[in-house]
Amino acid sequence: MSVRHALLGLLAQQPRYGYELCAGFTALAGGRENWDVKPAQIYTTLSRMTDSGLVTLANGKNDNSLEKPLYSITLVGMEELMNWFRDSVLEEPHQDAFYLKLMLSLELDEVDAVRLIQIQRTALFQELHRITELRQSLDPQQQLAQILLMDKAVMHLEADVRWLDMIESRLEEVQHQPPPKPYLRPRGRPPSQ
């Protein structure tokens, strides 16, 4: 959803061409390595927004014109953008892919949970190292915004690493507890007491 609103935000500044929007988004997100959005996705999004009336073509709806389409925001689009600003952003940290992996590994003899943690940790550290280096290469006088974004990444990765440490130190306890069982809705009548 954020790509959509970011495009609306860019269009709210001034009408733009599609390629302008692509470059604008990449710059905003802190570089391609940060958030790699394909131009195709941008154009798909734009056409969807055009259809729903959030965006309009400023140089006329000229399908076969050689002229490149220039997008601009509509009043509805502006309304939508303002709604987005009003809402707070909540990510969903409790939806974790590694968690699923780990839980499943506990039940499978073929996979060692400790090793899993170690691999994940190495990966996290490699990422952390990469971002740290990236952050180090940025100039605080010019690129503070990007640095702050890097810091977010560092902090999240750090949190993940700490979480892994915590899991590792309490892994045995978890293994000794019954694994999460699916809650099966009872069928038929409850057994009589």
Next chain:
Amino acid sequence: MTMIEVKDLSKVYGSGETKVIALDSVNLTIEQGQFVAVMGPSGCGKSTLLHLIGGLDRPTTGTVTVEGKDISKMSDTTLTELRRRKMGFIFQFYNLIPVLDAVENTALPLILDGVKPETARIKAKEWLTRNKLEDRGSHRPDELSGGQQQRVAISRAMVADPVIVLADEPTGNLDSRSGDEIASVLRKIVSDWGRTVLMVTHDPRIAAYADRIIFLKDGRIVDDALLSGDNGDNAKRLKEKVEAL
């Protein structure tokens, strides 16, 4: 080139019921110009490993080889000289001499080595300047912030051109911003000066500055992760690991 080689290194404190095995047959090789972080829960033996490599303590069994020389059998005098010329130490509590100013504290290893005081002062000032402390040279430790004190300590560790710098929780006593500063100074010591740095830390964020992380638990190395190198390389290693499962 191999800078540090640790073979079957063990350290046992006490005996009988109070016996504590701090290190248990550790094997480790560190290349020149590597920035290595040692991590692990407290009491895992990470400081002990650092101290043994630094020649501050004697191993119970096993050997530590620095630049091809076995330091575990060296006499105290030789070892002291080695520490003075080849190694730089950075401690958690900076351990600066409270009655000396920043330049004097920095120049200490040189003066100990018999370098002329004038020469030593010049070199000390150079290092302070590199660590952005040029205007703090005449300040006593208690007139400096924690981060500044640690930078003096790093200058002191570097002033005698050591090949190895050993840092024991160098950021443990600092806020995260000063911690980052210190870590990036250490990073530069490796990247710009080609020294080998071995650092004990429990802070993942600080460890991420290193090229390699060694994870210790209960006196043993449980994992050894290489962080640097291009991504393809790393991915390959990761794949190898997965296959090892």
Next chain:
Amino acid sequence: MRIQILLAWRYLLGRKQRMALTTLAVVFGVTLLFGMNAMIPAMMEAFRHNMVTAAGKVDISISGDSNNPFDEASLDALKDIGGISHSTGLLQKNVLLPESLGGTTDPIAGASAVTVTGLDIPTAQSVRNFQIKEGRFLEAADGSETVISQLLADKMSLTVGDTLSIPSSDGIEKLTVVGILSLSASAGLDEIFVPLATSQRILNLPDKINTIDILIRSDADRLTVENEILSKLGPNFKSGPVEVGNELASALIMGESMMWLFGIMALAMASFIIFNTFRTVIAERRRDLGMLRAIGASKRTVMGLILTESLIQGVVGTALGLMFGYLMCLGLLASFGPMLQSFMRVSVGGPVITTANLVGSILLGIGFTVGSGYFPARSAMKITPLEALRPSLGAAEFRKNKRRALWGLAMVAASVFGLVIGELNVAALSTLVFLAGLIMIAPVMVKPVADTFGKLISLVYAREGRLAQGNLARQPGRAAITASSMMIGLAICIAMIGMITSILNGFIGYLDKSLGTDYLLMPSSLVLGGGNLGANQGLIDRIRNTDGVEAATSLRLAASQTKGAALQMIGIDPEVYPQISGLAFSNGDPATAYPALANGRSIIVNGMFATSAAIKTGDVLTLKTPQGDQVYNVVGVAFDYLNAKIATGYISQANLATDFNASSDVLLLVNRKTNSNNSAVLSALKAIAKDFPAFSLIDSTEFKNEQINMFKQAMSTLYVLVVMLALPGLIAMANTMSINIIERTREIGMLRAVGTTQTQVKRMVFAESLLLSALGTTMGILVGLFLSYLLLKALIFIGFTVDFFFPATGILMSVAVGLTFGIIAAMVPARTAARTVIVEALRYE
């Protein structure tokens, strides 16, 4: 070397307050050591002088070969003789008193002749002790003034202000009596003293003297000095009889050994103060040293650093200490000098700086400072640099303490053994070992003592008391060190006071036993010898029949020889004598010894004789008697006060009559009935005494008091030394306490930070200080008692037997002084601690 100097200098300047306090400890130590030892020769001189003159003795008396007068100028020849402490010239002659001038041939009514003694006023009193009972002593401006003995005053009914006329070479000399000498003064029976010039005029012997009285220095050999004097003066002089008896000589030696003990104690305290302070400083520096080792300082470099630093402090402290020591000595002598002058008529010289003292003080001052830095630093060096970087472990300290305590115990045991051996040198060394041993034991004593006294303090300040108690128990080593400085100070004082009280009480005990009677009828010379005329049975009968007299007994006298030495024989009544008076027994049992005298030939000898002839109870003695040799069994060793200085044997009067033909009484002891009137009995006895002019009646209480006073004065020099020793010790404790607080600035800052009020911090410091001083006082008292007992035991071997007397007042004083100093010592640190700025304190390392 440069680095050491740089670091040493910076450390010293960087911690100015602590440096000042540490150096101060060195200064105290050296001051104590140097000052005490510079004062000891002067004090020893005073002590000796006091003892000798109190006994009415001089060391050497020089007179003309043919008893003729000689030139005053001869005195000048003695000036260069080093062994002489004081000398004075006298002109002494008997002058007959014609009846017209109050003289009488009837000895009952008055005197027929007087001995006129001309005194050189400035020097006379430094050689002899003249106790004035009434009026004043002669002064330099006096011409026709005189001071007379009390007995003469009684005989001739003279009082101060009266005129005494005596014949002189140009007619009659009218002398104004300005003073009367007391009984115990060294005055003969009918002696009058006038200024030397006056006597020279009376006797028409201008610029002449006929006697030189000399006191020698305590460290000089009498015989050497005597020979030197005689060779300087030329052939026409002779030395008079040796007047200082052996008993007195041994008392002198005892006093002088005590002075040396003081010197050694001063050394012990000084070293401890320095060691103590320096140890604390080094302990604090552990981490810095560890870091230096880690970054590549060799052991030698670090050692050099410590040595340089302590050397600087040692040199500065010692220099200041020498200066202060000299000033202290000067000041004390100047302030005590007049006191000694007026009470004891002793002129105390200036500080005596011997090379040994100077070199010793410098060596010990610097040596101890460097040493007390060196040893802790060396032990810190021995461990790996890493361990020095770590906080020290409490458990390890505790275990070490236990082992150390065992060593301490061993040292204490060894020193007790050393003291019992009885060699003075060994005893002195043992004393040092004893103190050192105690210091090692101290840490294990901290917890129990802190717990005990902590409860008391908790009663007053519940929270602070418990905090303080915990603080001490956590750091037993540090607490012990602080308390030890107090312990040593107090222990030494208590030991000394104990010893002095014991000696004093022993002395009073002798007096009481020997002069246990109410009245004495004495011959003109105090000491029985010298052929006094005795009295027949008539005198004692008359006394016994006097109203108000309960009992009377007598002593009779004869001379004998045994083993080639003279022995004075005293006859006593074995039945009556013990009831009225008594001998002080050092060997044998009075219950069997007295009856034994009555049966057969038995003898009790005095200690003087027993020691010199190696006689003990159960031996037999062959005595020369007018009837030939007689064998006596020794049944006891005992003495009376009057005859303590002369080899004496006591036998029954019956035996004395049979074997020695002596049956006249030379000394009578009289007891009054308890309900009788003193003055009535006294005047009745006086009337009887008039018929026996050879005897003088003495009220023994008065006599005894005079003697005790004199002895007390002699002992007061020792008290002065005790005070001198105690004060610096206690100041040192205050010093240690201050350092203790500085050391804990951080901890106190933390306490303040978590909400302790200033008052509470103050109270905590006070509570701690009180606990420490309680600890120090407790140990000090125990150790002091033990020490004084051991010192007394050691003295026995020097030749002086006294019973141990429990110095109760000394202990009470110590408790008071200890606690007072605990509070005083805490005052400044407590205020500093309370005012601690939290933020700065927390940053303090």
